[in-house]
Amino acid sequence: MSQLKIGLAGLGTVGAAVVGMLERRAGEIAARTGRTVKVVAVSARSKSKDRGVDLSAVRWYDDPVELARDPDIDVFVELMGGEGDPARAAVTAALQAGRAVVTANKALLARHGLELAKIAEASGGSLHFEAAVAGGIPIVKTLREALGGNRIGRVSGILNGTCNYILTRMADEKLAFDTCLSEAQRLGYAEADPTFDIDGHDTAHKLALLTSLAFGTQVDADSIYVEGIRSLTLADLEAADELGFNVKLLGVAVRTDEGIEQRVHPTMVPKGWPIAQVSGVTNAVAVDGDAVNLTLVGPGAGGAATASAVVGDLIDVAKGNRGFAFGLPVSALEPCERAPMQRHGGGYYIRLAAVNKPGTAATIAGRMAEEGISLASIVQRQPARAAGAKTVGPEDVAVILITYATTEDAVRKAIDAIEADGVIVGRPQVIRIEKD
CATH class of the missing domain: 3.30.70.260 (ACT domain)
Known part of the structure; x- marks a missing residue:
């Protein structure tokens, strides 16, 4: 049985979970793919840190770019984060070498996804990013493959667990925004600097990727209207409740006669809608097509959920499933014609x-x-x-x-x-x- 050899950069919560999942599920994965899938080389900031997994038999690289160039790996898994280097340089190097790349990096893809997809097409490599949007929810594959026969009219969702946790606590326990944010930070749901989450930028990056997949357009994060949740008060959520709504931070992309309307903002959603019932750190994505409407709900973050999506991509690579990153060749993706928010x-x-x-x-x-x-x-x-x-x-x-x-x-x-x-x-x- 042949082996798919993986080089993994980034051994935080997700990276360690990927290594552990591949070890625990080695037999099932081999049975599904006809190949063994094994991490053979890694890169991270600290070599001595105990991550709860055995790395004694793998090669260590201090430089993730050198790991990406290792001729003895088949797949490069990027879990470092950040839209710039070293993540960008490492992913570029792996793709230029004709390798498959699996990443959870939505910021990198929102800014440089088209450039990276072009490199993959030119070199014979491939770019996979199920883990970059909505954690363990398989929305990328759903849009790119399962709903390929639909004309999508709208895709929307709760794409940030931190914001959904804060809004849920405010509504359910009648707590102020600052109190709920502090609790989210204490529990590890929010960063010490929560700006990227609560001001809506994380959701916008994910929405940019969903828009491209749903509508066959070029990724354009700058076309998204963005508002966060920091101005919301308990009184606003109580008023929404009286009116029959729940308040959610939604990312919404809609096909209109004037172009694609892309927006991220707090939204009053009727309580009867499935997405209105999604609470805590859970994510949800609703897709409206001309043949099928569906809502997918699941964990939007965390080591196990994100690792599940990464391993799913690795199984695809092991099977030889190397399609176009955004469902179409980059040359076939249309410019994202922006519908004015004023309309x-x-x-x-x-x-x-x-x-x-x-x-x-x-x-x-x-x-x-x-x-x-x-x-x-x-x-x-x-x-x-x-x-x-x-x-x-x-x-x-x-x-x-x-x-x-x-x-x-x-x-x-x-x-x-x-x-x-x-x-x-x-x-x-x-x-x-x-x-x-």
């Missing part, structure tokens, strides 16, 4: 900290009417601070507006006019509402 249509939740003086409500309603915005409801709550406003006076009140379907442009123009009128303090909170 986005739907309902909106708007929370304002209004100055408590005569005529304020009429001014707010008038500015909305000027932009053709119809209000489904308008609720006044006092005091504003208790309703979530952060910079208010003791007499200010919270005004919550729910609109019927309108456009992003109309909402932004109305809010700008209301601010200019001087009848509100602080920046309004705006959350988009998703409905059938």
Whole structure:
């Protein structure tokens, strides 16, 4: 029986889990592929660190680029992370040598995926990245292969477990954002610097990859409208609950007549939707095709879940399944025609900290009417601070507006006019509402 020899760079939680999984499942993997799959060389920052796996029989490289060039490996597994070097240089070197590369690095792929896919096509190598999006959920293979007969109209999902954990704790236990973030950091769900997660950039990178796979477009992370969750308050989540919604940070890509609308932002989702029930660090991805609609739910991060996706790619390589990285040759991927966010249509939740003086409500309603915005409801709550406003006076009140379907442009123009009128303090909170 032949052997598939692996060089693995990055021995953190995921890397160690991959080594352990390949050892534990060696017999089953060999039976599935007709080959033994074995790690023969590794690279990491520290050689002496105890990782809970036996590495005594493997070659050690201090430089991951040199590991990628090792002529005695068949596959290079990159688990270091980061969009720049050494990850980029190592993956490039492996692909230029005609090898298969398996990576979990969404930042690298979001910025340099097309370039790397071109190198793979030119050299006879291959690029695999199931683990880069939604952890253990097999969404890459689903879009690239299983749904290949569908014309996809929309792909959306909860793609960041840190944000979903925070929003779940806020809603279920009535806790403030800062409290839930601190707990997420204590449990290891959030980094010491959580900016990349809570400001939506991690979700945007993953959405860029899903958009390419779903719509046959070039990866374009810069075309994505991005908002994070740090401005959300407990009052916003409580209002959503009263209205029949849960709040989720969603990544959404939709095919429109004007192009592909790509957006990441907090969203009020009807409680009856499957994705609204996804809690904690779990991820979910919903795909709407012309033949099939489906929602996949599963662990979005963690050593075991991510290792499962990496090993799945290694099994594909062992079987000789080396398709195009994004489902099509790079030359066949179309430029991602960007649909302007201003044209986005739907309902909106708007929370304002209004100055408590005569005529304020009429001014707010008038500015909305000027932009053709119809209000489904308008609720006044006092005091504003208790309703979530952060910079208010003791007499200010919270005004919550729910609109019927309108456009992003109309909402932004109305809010700008209301601010200019001087009848509100602080920046309004705006959350988009998703409905059938």
